[in-house]
Amino acid sequence: MELYELWKPLMREGSASFWQEFYVKFYQAFLEGSRWKQYLNGVGTTLLVTAMALALGVVLGILVAVIRTAHDQQRTGRKNPVLGLVNGVCKVYVTVIRGTPMMVQLLIMGFVIFSSSRNYTMVGALTLGINSGAYVSEIIRGGLMSLDPGQAEAGRSLGLGYVDTMRFIVIPQAFKAILPALGNEFIILLKDTSLITVIGGKEMVYAAQAIYGRTYEQMFPLIGIACIYLLLVMIFSWLQSLLERRLRQSDRR
Amino acid sequence: MIDVKHLSKSFGDHQVLKDISEHVYPGDKMVIIGPSGSGKSTFLRSLNLLEEPTAGTITFDGEVITDPKVDIDRVRRKMGMVFQHFNLFPNMTIRKNITLAPVRTGLMTQAEADDKAAQLLSRVGLVEKADAYPNQLSGGQKQRIAIVRALAMNPKVMLFDEPTSALDPEMVGEVLAVMKELADDGMTMVVVTHEMGFAREVGNRVLFMDEGKILEEGSPAQIFGNPQNPRLQDFLSKVL
Numbered sequence: 001m002e003l004y005e006l007w008k009p010l011m012r013e014g015s016a017s018f019w020q021e022f023y024v025k026f027y028q029a030f031l032e033g034s035r036w037k038q039y040l041n042g043v044g045t046t047l048l049v050t051a052m053a054l055a056l057g058v059v060l061g062i063l064v065a066v067i068r069t070a071h072d073q074q075r076t077g078r079k080n081p082v083l084g085l086v087n088g089v090c091k092v093y094v095t096v097i098r099g100t101p102m103m104v105q106l107l108i109m110g111f112v113i114f115s116s117s118r119n120y121t122m123v124g125a126l127t128l129g130i131n132s133g134a135y136v137s138e139i140i141r142g143g144l145m146s147l148d149p150g151q152a153e154a155g156r157s158l159g160l161g162y163v164d165t166m167r168f169i170v171i172p173q174a175f176k177a178i179l180p181a182l183g184n185e186f187i188i189l190l191k192d193t194s195l196i197t198v199i200g201g202k203e204m205v206y207a208a209q210a211i212y213g214r215t216y217e218q219m220f221p222l223i224g225i226a227c228i229y230l231l232l233v234m235i236f237s238w239l240q241s242l243l244e245r246r247l248r249q250s251d252r253r
Numbered sequence: 254m255i256d257v258k259h260l261s262k263s264f265g266d267h268q269v270l271k272d273i274s275e276h277v278y279p280g281d282k283m284v285i286i287g288p289s290g291s292g293k294s295t296f297l298r299s300l301n302l303l304e305e306p307t308a309g310t311i312t313f314d315g316e317v318i319t320d321p322k323v324d325i326d327r328v329r330r331k332m333g334m335v336f337q338h339f340n341l342f343p344n345m346t347i348r349k350n351i352t353l354a355p356v357r358t359g360l361m362t363q364a365e366a367d368d369k370a371a372q373l374l375s376r377v378g379l380v381e382k383a384d385a386y387p388n389q390l391s392g393g394q395k396q397r398i399a400i401v402r403a404l405a406m407n408p409k410v411m412l413f414d415e416p417t418s419a420l421d422p423e424m425v426g427e428v429l430a431v432m433k434e435l436a437d438d439g440m441t442m443v444v445v446t447h448e449m450g451f452a453r454e455v456g457n458r459v460l461f462m463d464e465g466k467i468l469e470e471g472s473p474a475q476i477f478g479n480p481q482n483p484r485l486q487d488f489l490s491k492v493l
């Protein structure tokens with residue numbers, strides 16, 4: 001504090017040493033006026049948006065994946081027209097979401113569909129969730145298809161129904177197989193929350209921008225949030241590897 | 254017990270089964286032999302509708318099961334199936350593998366199913382493996398478990414698709430012994446196999462399939478001792 005007051009005039013004169021300048025900029029970026037609270041709020045929003053988008057993405061993803069595999073596995077001569085229609089809708093959804101950039105989806109949601117909403121953060125979470133659902137559904141579908149069809153056949157040949165076969169045999173095995181891809185999708189989602197700034201969502205990038213808008217010094221706020229993202233991703237990767245190790249142990253015992 | 258009438262099956266425009274009619278009687282030990290790609294597996298898998306016939310009807314226990322309105326899960330509970338690659342569920346213990354279907358389909362309570370599993374496991378000499386996982390077992394052990402798993406549903410007929418083809422030679426015997434015992438107990442069995450010794454010893458009827466048709470059928474003595482069809486003679490000269 002005292003040092004900051006002492007060295008700040010030196011910087012204006014251009015006679016501050018490297019370390020003095022470093023300290024002043026650091027102080028401005030993180031400490032002055034309790035700015036670290038702004039980052040913390042940003043982190044909170046980032047995590048909240050990630051959690052909501054993840055929940056929505058997983059629910060949508062499972063729904064779409066189940067509909068699409070159920071449709072593909074129907075007995076011939078027993079095709080259900082309603083399922084056919086719903087399957088068509090799911091296909092369009094996945095194609096549109098995967099075929100357009102995240103940024104454009106956000107802009108359309110924020111400025112066209114929900115242009116009257118002021119709750120930018122929620123609109124952002126909704127958009128990310130819808131986006132993530134398309135990718136999650138493809139990951140799950142891939143996991144279901146990669147499983148040896150003999151597993152489902154064995155279940156069905158014992159007289160178990162489609163639902164029981166999925167629940168006890170297919171899904172537990174598919175889940176283990178797709179966990180790495182799912183973790184990857186989660187990491188992408190976490191980082192993509194930074195994009196909601198373009199529609200006014202108040203997450204970490206927003207906080208950094210607000211701060212360097214006042215101090216005219218971009219390096220510290222940007223490197224700062226980069227470090228926070230990195231830390232969050234590292235913590236998550238570590239948790240994921242713990243889970244994977246536990247799942248692997250269960251079939252070795 | 255199983256009546257097959259004019260059964261045909263095509264994959265795309267490749268016709269694999271060509272107008273097959275056949276009857277499986279109670280207590281039959283029907284053995285199906287034939288060259289690779291002749292449609293043996295497809296025929297066997299059609300019997301419990303793992304393959305959907307393109308044409309024809311299959312009647313099981315007086316019920317036309319090829320009718321789309323039939324609840325196929327209920328029918329399959331009475332037909333056990335054993336696969337070439339065992340298809341045990343790797344995410345469950347052996348006990349769970351065996352008891353899952355009887356419990357979930359409401360046939361038994363968990364306690365009853367556990368008893369049944371223990372009883373069947375001791376019959377095949379694998380009681381001590383109840384709490385193991387499938388990938389801790391040898392191929393022969395896995396296949397014996399797979400047979401037990403199917404038997405736990407108290408099926409009326411057992412379908413076997415090359416149950417010993419994926420096994421190391423020294424493990425074939427233990428699986429065939431279990432199948433033979435099952436046959437001696439009077440189980441109705443349909444067996445696709447390349448084990449000609451088993452066909453001769455256990456089978457009461459042998460079917461020779463080639464190119465989607467049953468070309469010759471008879472007792473083991475007729476088929477192996479006095480084959481008529483030149484294709485069968487040729488096939489036997491290669492495998493015996």
Ligand SMILES: Nc1ncnc2c1ncn2[C@@H]1O[C@H](COP(=O)(O)OP(=O)(O)OP(=O)(O)O)[C@@H](O)[C@H]1O
Nearest residue numbers: 264267269287288289290291292293294295296415
């Ligand atoms: N799901 C499928 N889709 C397309 N073609 C198939 C399918 N299943 C089997 N076929 C074809 O049907 C024919 C008969 O196959 P099938 O498995 O019934 O023969 P098989 O007599 O059991 O042979 P093997 O002794 O090698 O097991 C083969 O030409 C095979 O390529």
Ligand SMILES: [Mg+2]
Nearest residue numbers: 293294295415
């Ligand atoms: Mg076969």
